[in-house]
Amino acid sequence: MRIAVTGKAGQVVTSIIERAGAGVEIIALGRPELDLGDLASIAPALAAARPDVVVSAAAYTAVDRAEGEEEAAFAVNAAGPGAVAAAARALGVPVIHISTDYVFDGTKTAPYVESDPVAPLGVYGRSKLAGEEAVIAADPDAVILRTAWVYSPFGANFVKTMLRLAQTREELGVVADQIGNPTSALDIADTVLAVAHRLHSAPDEAPRGIFHMTGNGEGSWADLAEAVFAASAAQGGPWARVRRIATADYPTPAARPANSRLCGDRLAEAYGLRLPAWRDAVKATVARLVAQKDPVA
Numbered sequence: 001m002r003i004a005v006t007g008k009a010g011q012v013v014t015s016i017i018e019r020a021g022a023g024v025e026i027i028a029l030g031r032p033e034l035d036l037g038d039l040a041s042i043a044p045a046l047a048a049a050r051p052d053v054v055v056s057a058a059a060y061t062a063v064d065r066a067e068g069e070e071e072a073a074f075a076v077n078a079a080g081p082g083a084v085a086a087a088a089r090a091l092g093v094p095v096i097h098i099s100t101d102y103v104f105d106g107t108k109t110a111p112y113v114e115s116d117p118v119a120p121l122g123v124y125g126r127s128k129l130a131g132e133e134a135v136i137a138a139d140p141d142a143v144i145l146r147t148a149w150v151y152s153p154f155g156a157n158f159v160k161t162m163l164r165l166a167q168t169r170e171e172l173g174v175v176a177d178q179i180g181n182p183t184s185a186l187d188i189a190d191t192v193l194a195v196a197h198r199l200h201s202a203p204d205e206a207p208r209g210i211f212h213m214t215g216n217g218e219g220s221w222a223d224l225a226e227a228v229f230a231a232s233a234a235q236g237g238p239w240a241r242v243r244r245i246a247t248a249d250y251p252t253p254a255a256r257p258a259n260s261r262l263c264g265d266r267l268a269e270a271y272g273l274r275l276p277a278w279r280d281a282v283k284a285t286v287a288r289l290v291a292q293k294d295p296v297a
């Protein structure tokens with residue numbers, strides 16, 4: 001099976017490359033040959049890859065910067081993925097698109113299910129919601145996997161930021177009133193690959209539509225930071241004390257949902273897939289980072 005993935009060095013594409021097993025070839029497509037901001041580049045790059053399945057993983061992910069770069073965020077997160085889905089449809093192959101918890105406003109008091117109303121709080125969330133709509137419009141048979149709070153040994157993420165800050169600080173203030181599901185990009189990779197196999201081997205039976213795909217269990221950003229430092233300290237890596245603060249005490253350009261929890265039951269029922277417990281996954285990634293020469297590079 002050949003899987004074309006958008007993006008070259010992102011957390012999810014790098015994890016998919018690492019986790020693809022025997023008999024699976026990953027073709028990572030990014031700039032310059034596939035630029036989501038250059039719609040004319042998309043169909044030719046995908047056609048040249050001759051994929052059996054397309055995974056739309058690339059995105060504009062700088063949540064705060066997006067507030068001042070609305071046009072760029074919508075080009076990369078909405079129009080681009082729409083063109084990716086249209087190109088996949090034209091090639092007659094299934095498309096899996098990755099979306100986010102930030103399509104919700106966080107006012108629900110329980111984990112979000114797929115049918116809950118969306119109401120993004122910021123430009124990033126609005127652009128990703130427009131991406132979901134563009135993908136479904138181009139290919140009603142698309143699979144959209146919403147994930148959240150992604151970290152990995154690769155790229156930029158909250159876990160690596162915590163380890164970096166701990167190198168020079170004894171205490172860090174971290175918000176304790178935003179809760180969600182921390183998710184390892186390596187677990188996302190395993191799940192995406194399993195869904196891709198089903199779409200390829202049994203296209204008529206594989207369920208389509210939106211599915212939530214996050215690490216099992218919930219916590220706040222402060223809980224995540226504490227878990228990172230506990231795991232790091234156990235391995236002799238950097239750690240800091242966590243001061244649990246309120247969102248109001250950590251002002252940012254973009255508002256974030258207070259409740260980002262996503263319910264994974266639909267993915268479990270449709271595909272038999274549930275991601276591992278987030279605390280175990282954090283330990284595995286932190287151990288790997290600390291074992292590296294520079295855990296924050």
Ligand SMILES: NC(=O)C1=CN([C@@H]2O[C@H](COP(=O)(O)OP(=O)(O)OC[C@H]3O[C@@H](n4cnc5c(N)ncnc54)[C@H](OP(=O)(O)O)[C@@H]3O)[C@@H](O)[C@H]2O)C=CC1
Nearest residue numbers: 007008009010011012035036058059061100147148149150
């Ligand atoms: N990170 C997170 O916490 C979360 C992410 N998601 C979603 O998961 C998906 C994967 O995210 P993640 O791997 O963390 O993202 P990263 O920020 O790690 O990587 C983004 C990727 O997008 C690529 N990209 C950006 N702009 C363009 C463009 N114009 N043309 C082509 N490629 C481009 C980057 O390319 P290059 O390598 O060249 O820079 C990079 O490969 C995204 O859809 C994101 O919205 C959902 C929830 C949480």
Ligand SMILES: Cc1cn([C@H]2C[C@H](O)[C@@H](COP(=O)(O)OP(=O)(O)O[C@H]3O[C@@H](C)C(=O)[C@@H](O)[C@H]3O)O2)c(=O)[nH]c1=O
Nearest residue numbers: 061063100101102148149150158173174175221250256
């Ligand atoms: C660095 C830092 C952040 N924070 C807060 C700010 C914010 O509320 C929260 C998370 O900060 P970040 O900016 O790292 O996370 P953020 O960029 O909001 O992460 C989001 O990225 C996009 C791409 C998604 O799709 C989401 O699922 C989510 O993962 O932690 C602290 O409280 N203390 C700190 O020292």
Ligand SMILES: [Mg+2]
Nearest residue numbers: 061062063064
């Ligand atoms: Mg960020």
